[in-house]
Amino acid sequence: MQPFSRDQMARRAADDIPEGWCVNLGIGIPTLVANHVPTDREVVFHSENGILGMGPAPAKGREDPWLVNAGKQLITLVPGASFVGHADSFAMIRGGHIDLCVLGGFEVAENGDLANWATSENDTAPAVGGAMDLAAGAKRLWVLMEHTTKDGRPKVVERCGYPLTGLGCVTRVYTNLAVLDVVPGRGFVVREMAPGVDFETLQSRSAARLHLQA
């Protein structure tokens, strides 16, 4: 079995982004997606602190300290970029103008529910950031995450156990083992498996019923 590396997961997601989409990438692994979009494909990256047209990290010596992304890392702009304030930036998100959001996840359920912000109801100082706005407002939500936790617990589940970020919002999941579509009324449908992964293995590492593509 050759599970996808984080970069390969990011690449798989990047492959599926068509030209012209405005895309918001969550902090963590989803940020890697930007590195894998072919340079001849125009995809506009949005950062919730008010940037449309975000480019890669700056070369050494070319940093602009006034340019940071949602994870507060230094970034660059691409030609055609624009700035807005937080209210307008989130109007883009909440008003359904962002074509795709890619987030990390603790759990994704077969009904499309996402849990990715708190691990219990009494979490010490839970931090939600913009995750709930993105989950509710983006046209599509893809989740990029490991298929199981470090101790082997499935993150692809029938119903989320952790507090929800959004209900019925996830449309696709990219894990280190597979690419799954979340189909309303049907659940998880396997689009692709990592090299050497078979359906039985994938099913045994998931806590929801998986379906093969019809």
Next chain:
Amino acid sequence: MINKIVASIAEALEGVKDGSVVLIGGFGAVGQPDALIEGLIEQGAKDLVAVLNNAGTGRVGVAKLMELGRVRKVVCSFPRSQGSVVFEELYREGRIELEIVPQGTLAERMRAAAAGIPAFYTATAAGTLLERGKETREFEGRRYVMERALKGDVALVEAWEADRWGNLAYRGSGGNFNPVMATAAELTVAQVQHLRELGEINPHMVGTPGIYVQRVVQVDRGPPWTG
């Protein structure tokens, strides 16, 4: 002659009362009104409600204000940043209240306050823990949560440049929460790096028109710390 430029930080913060709701701009270090926060520490107002995206880092600025016991409550979206040690200590010990608000809802609640809208419905947080205690309503088959406007007594913002009418222009991603916070408070105080003559700022580049700004103070802040 209209002149909103004041000579000192102390003058800029004169009259901020105990118990004030203070909106604090910035996203991380970028656009953060550092000198005004330090000034508020000096000024002495206590029992404050601080509205901001992050709950401070290290033991300076907002974190210091909290450590000094001057903040009763924090309203923010992301209190668990790297280095938010002071907030986490106080929160664990039950010495500070937290109202966690999704980032877009936080911005929209202030936008609503500025626009005279007392409350609004949003799909954000519908069906989640953050919906608790709030009115919900269905529109066209989808569930929405009612959120109330959030008005500040004071807004502390940072901009790149300003003129004596209080027009503000931002640099790079330094706008972030600043423009919306500037519109949502009774008293908006702006810390700016450069003062310009009237007419020097291109009207299209004005991010916050002077109508929203009461006081401007010039501070050589230099680039934001982004280490």
